Amino acid sequence: MAKTETILELQHVYKYFDDFTALDDINFTLDQGKFYSFLGPSGSGKTTILRTVSGLILADKGKVLFDGQDITNLPAEKRKVNTVFQNYALFPHLNVFDNVAFGLRLKKMAKSEIDDRVVAVLKVIQMDGYENRMISELSGGQQQRVAIARAIVNEPRLLLLDESLSALDQKLRQQMQYELRSLQQRLGITFLFVTHDQEEALAMSDEILVMNDGKIQQSGTPVDIYDEPINHFVANFIGASNIVPGVMVRDYEVAFVGKTFECADAGMRPNEKVEVVLRPEDIDVTTPEQGKLVVNVDSQLFRGDHFEINSHDEDGNQWLIYATNSIEDKDKVGLSFTPNALHVMRFNEDEADFDARLSQYEEGDNAD
Amino acid sequence: MKKVTTLTKTNRLPYFSLYFLWIGLFVIAPVALIVYQSFFGIDHSLTLNNYRTYLSSSVYLRMTFNSFWFAFLITALTLAISYPTAYFLTKLEHRQLWILLIILPTWINLLLKAYAFIGIFSQSGSVNNFLTFIGVGPQQLLFTNTSFILVAAYIQIPFMILPIYNSLVDIDPAIINASHDLGANNFQTLWRVIFPMSINGVRSGVQAVFIPSLSLFMITRLIGGNKVITLGTAIEEHFMTTMNWGMGSTIGVVLIIIMFITMALTAGGRKGKAKS
Ligand SMILES: Nc1ncnc2c1ncn2[C@@H]1O[C@H](COP(=O)(O)OP(=O)(O)O)[C@@H](O)[C@H]1O
Ligand SMILES: [Mg+2]
Numbered sequence: 001m002a003k004t005e006t007i008l009e010l011q012h013v014y015k016y017f018d019d020f021t022a023l024d025d026i027n028f029t030l031d032q033g034k035f036y037s038f039l040g041p042s043g044s045g046k047t048t049i050l051r052t053v054s055g056l057i058l059a060d061k062g063k064v065l066f067d068g069q070d071i072t073n074l075p076a077e078k079r080k081v082n083t084v085f086q087n088y089a090l091f092p093h094l095n096v097f098d099n100v101a102f103g104l105r106l107k108k109m110a111k112s113e114i115d116d117r118v119v120a121v122l123k124v125i126q127m128d129g130y131e132n133r134m135i136s137e138l139s140g141g142q143q144q145r146v147a148i149a150r151a152i153v154n155e156p157r158l159l160l161l162d163e164s165l166s167a168l169d170q171k172l173r174q175q176m177q178y179e180l181r182s183l184q185q186r187l188g189i190t191f192l193f194v195t196h197d198q199e200e201a202l203a204m205s206d207e208i209l210v211m212n213d214g215k216i217q218q219s220g221t222p223v224d225i226y227d228e229p230i231n232h233f234v235a236n237f238i239g240a241s242n243i244v245p246g247v248m249v250r251d252y253e254v255a256f257v258g259k260t261f262e263c264a265d266a267g268m269r270p271n272e273k274v275e276v277v278l279r280p281e282d283i284d285v286t287t288p289e290q291g292k293l294v295v296n297v298d299s300q301l302f303r304g305d306h307f308e309i310n311s312h313d314e315d316g317n318q319w320l321i322y323a324t325n326s327i328e329d330k331d332k333v334g335l336s337f338t339p340n341a342l343h344v345m346r347f348n349e350d351e352a353d354f355d356a357r358l359s360q361y362e363e364g365d366n367a368d
Numbered sequence: 369m370k371k372v373t374t375l376t377k378t379n380r381l382p383y384f385s386l387y388f389l390w391i392g393l394f395v396i397a398p399v400a401l402i403v404y405q406s407f408f409g410i411d412h413s414l415t416l417n418n419y420r421t422y423l424s425s426s427v428y429l430r431m432t433f434n435s436f437w438f439a440f441l442i443t444a445l446t447l448a449i450s451y452p453t454a455y456f457l458t459k460l461e462h463r464q465l466w467i468l469l470i471i472l473p474t475w476i477n478l479l480l481k482a483y484a485f486i487g488i489f490s491q492s493g494s495v496n497n498f499l500t501f502i503g504v505g506p507q508q509l510l511f512t513n514t515s516f517i518l519v520a521a522y523i524q525i526p527f528m529i530l531p532i533y534n535s536l537v538d539i540d541p542a543i544i545n546a547s548h549d550l551g552a553n554n555f556q557t558l559w560r561v562i563f564p565m566s567i568n569g570v571r572s573g574v575q576a577v578f579i580p581s582l583s584l585f586m587i588t589r590l591i592g593g594n595k596v597i598t599l600g601t602a603i604e605e606h607f608m609t610t611m612n613w614g615m616g617s618t619i620g621v622v623l624i625i626i627m628f629i630t631m632a633l634t635a636g637g638r639k640g641k642a643k644s
Contacts, residue, residue, distance in 0.1 A: 154550065
């Protein structure tokens with residue numbers, strides 16, 4: 001179903017805490033029925049964005065539109081949005097049933113309908129039979145589920161989830177990632193998920209919005225953001241990367257470590273200073289004669305499914321390589337990569353220019 | 369494992385014995401003395417007459433009822449003033465300073481405070497001056513039930529505010545946010561989340577106010593003008609005036625029993641198992 005109805009839009013939203021700019025010109029739109037993730041380090045403003053959307057804080061400047069209506073100054077209790085809070089924030093004085101029924105009772109719904117809905121939603125999250133348990137008697141994973149149930153039982157059009165999986169241990173967390181994703185697809189509700197964990201965001205999202213310092217750095221599908229990061233921050237934050245300074249000689253040619261390489265990027269000024277990204281898994285180890293670059297190996301770690309190799313070139317740039325085999329001769333090793341593996345980033349390019357340049361030049365080079 | 373337990377046991381022993389010594393000397397012994405004393409008549413003979421008198425005399429029963437009734441009124445008034453105040457305090461900046469200001473009056477001697485109120489409520493006191501100024505004219509304020517309840521409530525307020533305040537600041541703000549997020553307005557959040565979550569503070573406050581209010585005697589005398597005879601005034605009377613220590617102790621025993629009943633009634637489970 002290619003129904004792309006916009007459900008939420010933020011236009012030039014700013015939020016200040018005293019002198020501190022927590023949100024700096026935030027713009028984005030969310031479509032109905034998709035899974036979005038806000039990804040960024042701690043303190044980048046993710047929770048603040050969620051709160052301007054849920055109404056727990058109000059934007060100082062800009063507009064929040066929900067279903068095309070301006071809700072910028074509407075209080076939280078009047079918004080058709082529900083939140084799964086960072087540490088669940090379940091009501092400790094109520095049992096599971098009453099926690100989940102909380103929102104429905106406020107709507108003055110008939111008791112029989114409340115019962116039906118709560119029982120149904122507890123079944124969805126596989127917590128049927130736990131109605132009379134107190135919150136303190138539940139495990140972290142169970143509390144997590146109740147928090148989700150308490151929100152989705154209200155049938156919000158948009159569900160906000162703030163670091164909802166962060167408190168769970170690794171195994172449960174991966175299981176919940178699958179469950180959340182399938183729940184979202186079954187319910188057809190738009191999910192706006194906040195996390196500082198890039199793997200989580202890459203695994204679950206239709207679209208990722210990368211945040212830093214109160215600004216959205218880049219938004220796009222997980223593959224786009226991974227393959228074509230807009231700047232140093234995004235390249236570094238999402239996955240491991242090798243980032244070296246270079247010069248764009250001309251379209252499709254970039255120079256670094258004293259050599260010129262063929263690449264897939266274009267649309268920059270000749271001899272413009274740039275940064276070049278090369279992902280560790282895109283590098284092949286070969287002989288010094290066949291290698292495009294020659295490096296010295298500093299260390300190797302066996303990671304189970306690959307070897308993690310740290311090395312440096314003659315300019316002193318560090319190179320991280322994921323190789324299938326270990327390296328015997330550590331003095332001189334050749335590195336090879338395809339032109340498509342190189343990704344060139346301009347300094348201070350904004351997202352609109354970046355997207356425009358990419359779409360303009362991508363047709364010609366058959367980039368994968 | 370064994371080593372650790374034996375070690376801590378021996379380490380704690382001195383503290384425990386100090387604790388038991390304290391409890392024994394200042395809690396068990398006085399109570400035991402009162403119980404013992406209550407079985408003696410005014411002529412120092414061993415008897416159950418004190419209890420018989422207490423249970424059969426309408427005077428004592430009315431006194432008991434009075435004590436209950438006034439303690440209830442004082443507690444209700446104190447709670448009605450303290451809960452909003454405590455709630456308001458949690459919203460303020462410099463909360464520690466405000467709390468200190470609430471605690472401060474408890475450091476002043478009760479007698480001094482009572483005399484201060486006598487000054488304020490007297491015929492030529494500031495309240496009557498004000499009433500005269502606005503044209504109402506001077507009123508009899510001292511030695512009325514109203515002034516007794518007002519002053520008693522004034523004195524008890526800090527002991528109600530503190531436990532309620534503590535239970536209110538313990539509430540995670542995220543839980544209040546969750547309530548709003550689920551559609552509750554301020555009043556609904558107060559009624560459905562904040563009040564139930566602070567109920568333990570209310571219970572402690574009610575205990576701290578109701579039980580002492582049962583046996584007030586100084587304020588009943590100085591402010592209430594001894595019009596209301598409560599169990600507290602009766603005890604004082606028996607010990608200081610009629611020298612009937614046996615009867616005084618009997619009323620003391622009754623008070624202790626009432627205290628335990630009050631404690632049991634207001635205790636309540638930590639997590640009340642709500643039903644769906
Ligand atoms: N109520 C507040 N008062 C002052 N500063 C705040 C407040 N809320 C958030 N901040 C600041 O705003 C920044 C972003 O916070 P937040 O949105 O919680 O980040 P994130 O969720 O990405 O970790 C942080 O530097 C934080 O200290
Ligand atoms: Mg956060």
